[in-house]
Amino acid sequence: MTFKEIQHHAKAEWEAFANSEKPRIYVGTATCGRSSGALDVLNRIHAEIEQRAIDAHVIEVGCIGCCDAEPLVDIAKRGRPRICYSHVTPEIVPQLVTDYIVNDNPRPDLALCTIGQGEIDGIPNLFALPMFKPQVRIALRNCGYIDPGNINHYIANGGYSGLFKALKMTPEEIIGEIGKSGLRGRGGAGFPTATKWRFCHDAPGTEKYIICNADEGDPGAFMNRSLLESDPHFVLEGMLIGAYAIGATSGYIYCRAEYPLALERLRIALNRMQDYGLLGDNILGSNFSFHIEIEEGAGAFVCGEETAMIRSLEGKRGMPYARPPFPATSGLRGKPTNINNVETWANVSAILQKSGEWFAGYGTERSKGTKTFALAGKVVRTGLIEVPMGIALRQIVYDIGGGIPDGKEFKAVQTGGPSGGCLPASTLDIPVDYEHLAAAGSIMGSGGMIVADSETCMVDLARYFLSFTQAESCGECVLCREGTMQMLEILTDITGGSGKPGDIDLLLELCEAVKSGSLCALGGTAPNPVLTTIRYFREEYEAHVNEKRCPARVCKNLISFYILPEKCAGCLICMRNCPVDAITGGKRMIHVIDQHKCIKCGICLDVCPSRFNAVAKVSGEQPLTPEDPIPVGSWGKTS
């Protein structure tokens, strides 16, 4: 088949689906949906429509990004937009089927939004929702919209037209187009993609490799997972375009083993490509041939670094090596190799499908296009978002994220994971782009964005990241191996209540040493979380060191739990739930915690009924309490 024929066939299938007389039901079954029970919902839908002999299309789609509203089910009827229902349970399925499919009542009370053209009374459109209004979807444009297992859905929505166009261009023209777009790598460092491609293109040799970095090591990020699960072809098309531009004949996708669904959907996608002659020899009848293999990671963060990844692909320990030579001239098996991140590849597809100029129309002077972020932590609406570069952090946290839950106060936003930093409220108005984030001490990173509130301890957060980088350091460079260990010990002391005067300055000194004495960016950036937290939250460090107090009441050695005698109703609940029997009391007796036995698990605070609210978590203070249980009501009367 020629590409025109493939396109024709795909469009016919899509149109027949989109304009079908039968109702269409879309179930979001990406990992976030599944962990909220989407598969049970899907089974129930199948059972329900079969039992009632309703003729409907049921398809699985990826994730639109509203992870906290999962499971999501959309129902569409001919000529009307899809209605997206949130928090769907198997129990509610029969009702939805009866109400909307059978009786034509769209149930605005259960709906989150409509998706697509047209309006339905009482239900806002997706892009009218506060979470979506500021978003621009380029990389995520198909996510949750098409069936990721169906290549025709992708093709009917513009898919592989970028490759088709590229095959008629010269490699130089393609690289020029990417140059015009201003695209920079989305894996963290933000290196201009066209420049990297040109190096590899110009490198001598007939055997060259392309690698898609799907290792997504930042332990709080899931943008790449979601994209691969929801729209794998978008990434694969970019790889083909890159391979053609560079002159590569084989490619690898290095994907974390922790992402089984992404791996499965990639495998299906590769098979479908093969069926259409989009992979293998003489792609689409041209003289361009390309093969892709999938390699599963084995749980080493450092393998996300390009030279370590190359070693891992060669069957070795994933230890980075010194550059130059850069992978572009000598990479996998000593051949020129080009590595790009999942999101970078998707952007490449988008740029070739539209144009470099169109892409450059979004973003700022030096940071073009959009960026996806995995918004999580202490924020009302968690999920996957895509915003134009240059948007203010405040807009992300408050407009898209809906602010901080439970009326708590914003404290910081962490970007860039273990290589990034914590940005305080005073930076909320800086534009999100490579330069501004770096100037503030953090990095763009791959897109992890964790919001911290007044109950997040910044010293503990720094210790957390250091414990991660220390464990993941491959051990090659002394300063990375030993320096992160020393830093972690100091941070553990500080959070454990045995910090000493001078510790903070010693940390700063170690930060500089580790930064300058590490071969790869793992060590080079590991101090960032410590540096930024000291820069912006030094008083929190000082409270730990000087007053042995944790203002956020997180660090275990510095907090205590007490039962407030004026509030305790003697209900026995905390006593029964205490895992170490540290609570004494009796019915209608004021309970007392034995501070020596208490392991500070906080379960008493969790279980104390909110109408009593009698358990206090304190740091640096000690409420007055009786030594032994006394009858409820007698506190304060005797003394």
Added chain:
Amino acid sequence: MQFMKDRANLIPILQKAQEAEGYLSPQAIAEISQFLDISENDIYSVATFYALFRFTRPGDHIVKVCLGTACHVRGGERILESVERELNIRCGQTTDDFKFSMERVACVGCCALAPVVLVDQDVHSKMTPAKAKEVLARYKTHGEDI
């Protein structure tokens, strides 16, 4: 799956071996060493580098507590401790009856539903210490049928 005799296949082969047995037994390592013609030492040096590989028999159920950033700020450590208490083992260990092993992981990609615990393939989200106890109790009593 058939593998070519190529060093580049070492990690995929180790992964397959672990999938089959649950861990990398000394026999498996010896066989791989013969097949690829690389020393056992060399194989151990690679295998121990990667967190994925285990060298002792795991329990029937593998409990993985997520300690990614999102889970950490939402109290992942408390969940880890409560699982340790419940199973009476430390992270990285296996119960004497080989029913449970316990590991920590860094992000399973469900940050929006933090804190998260995986038991085998099942994701349990928005955990509390009490919920962790409940979840584990289900696997304890139902044993194999879950």
